[in-house]
Amino acid sequence: MPITTIQLSHGSGAGLRALLNEIIYPALATDQTGPFEDAAVLSSFSGRPAFTTDAFVVDPLEFPGGDIGKLSACGTINDLAMMGARPRFLAVALILEEGLDAALLSRVLCSLRRICDDTGMRIACGDTKVVDRGKADGMFITTTGIGEVAEGRALSAANCKEGDSVIVSGGIGLHGIAILAARKKLSFASEAVSDCAPLWDIADRLLRAVPGVRVLRDATRGGVAAALNEIADDSQVTMRLTAKAIPVPGVVHGACSFLGMDPLQIANEGRFIAVVPADQAHKALDTLRGHAPGRDAAIIGTVEKRGRFPVLLTTDIGGTRVVELPPGELLPRIC
């Protein structure tokens, strides 16, 4: 009988073998012939390895523009891409709640695999655990990636210099608003579609076109505000943004106005900050705008000598306000 619902008995022994053979291996399209070793031995690779891990606990599991599987692949691919590391190998660890719909599991794993295929990343190893009903929330996925940093490349949040330009790769806040709208069934934000996307391709094109790029950082939890505060602190500089230059999609602007939130603090899953020398900013912008996820890229600010605050915003009416790290979790479980 085909598996329709995840049971505790799928957590080990013959039950686990059935779950792997029927649902997980077909979805992930990994080598199903064995031998199944304790660890995958990878082909050697050139360049230095980059290594990153992320646990994904997004609620709901499926949302406009993506699902937990797509998000789990993109999140780790993007963390590697932001270091200029070509994504090579992915480890996928699943925690499944007893009672999870097997068709949903299959869908999200297919999403995950599709992103890996598109990016040329191989799913190298995995693990599956089942916990009793009420002890998890459907499913959690932890992905861990190994990437390959080309010789001589050294992106770091500590690299900014005074006079540099600050670029954002597209309209901000769509992921967080899409999740919030899906979770709370907010009709006024129902057209929000997550920006969730893999960023290796566009990051690679940017780094090839503009070798002087100093920093890349994806603006996930805490949004652009968190990313810029981190960079400013690590580089010991102040960033000054211009409000009217920041691309804020209408649905994000509307929802944030209504809910009293700041678009700069809303999470993205397919947008990043690039800090580049001012004389290369337009080349960078043109490169980003030439590719799908960067169509709405914009220069949003400049790097200044460190002042009292890490990030300042010149408002539409010419005032200045401090852009703060969000105090805590504005939107829990957006990733």
Added chain:
Amino acid sequence: MPITTIQLSHGSGAGLRALLNEIIYPALATDQTGPFEDAAVLSSFSGRPAFTTDAFVVDPLEFPGGDIGKLSACGTINDLAMMGARPRFLAVALILEEGLDAALLSRVLCSLRRICDDTGMRIACGDTKVVDRGKADGMFITTTGIGEVAEGRALSAANCKEGDSVIVSGGIGLHGIAILAARKKLSFASEAVSDCAPLWDIADRLLRAVPGVRVLRDATRGGVAAALNEIADDSQVTMRLTAKAIPVPGVVHGACSFLGMDPLQIANEGRFIAVVPADQAHKALDTLRGHAPGRDAAIIGTVEKRGRFPVLLTTDIGGTRVVELPPGELLPRIC
């Protein structure tokens, strides 16, 4: 005010920064000075990389002989060790339930770090997510490891040959029984202490002393029965065990008799199977017995031509029974 309980507000922004600075970085003793990049760039290493991931959902979080932190480090170290890979880098992803005691979190992370320190494995990157109360069970940890396989080493579950000897590295079943006793408060098994231990050191000594070792496999979920069935299937051989040769600690024997369970199907977290050419079996045994976690190592069987069943056991009274993969989850959440 110091953090005493994990709150949803510790999941992002300034709250997450406080959790990292007060609890997580001090416990893991990782570089706290930044810059905090999206991915860790590792030193290059010789040999081929081995890669493995495991989600840990053990219940209870602390048990005789260990806790979820120790288990999370050992589990991944051991998966690497079983491929003959020196553990080098660890990624640690935490999923924390709102309401988790901060002192408990600190204790289990200190346990995790101690095992890494002892094994010479560096904690290279991590991630922390907080989910709302009732959506996880205290905490889950996913660890992912990168190891280094020495040139020319090629352990595989497909390597067994007829005539080989099957060795177990110590008394079996203690981890599963210790977890069960702690969870169900079984007084008759209360002296069971988990065998949870990092196995790189003993595996490395064995591989140096006996270069002919064909297979190493730790006997975790599904116990020795699952490990041997997997190896027998991958090598297309039959393994014949001798019941009286199998080291079963008294407390495991007693608990299994009482509960109607088979010690061969009980999980271990510090025991492994080694398959070696018969003429090197005694050298292997002596090497294992010379080091703490291998003191009770024993030759428990031989490899035969593939018959109808993957694993057979000659019983104490001279009969033969099939040793099966456990049908499903005998003891949920033992790791």
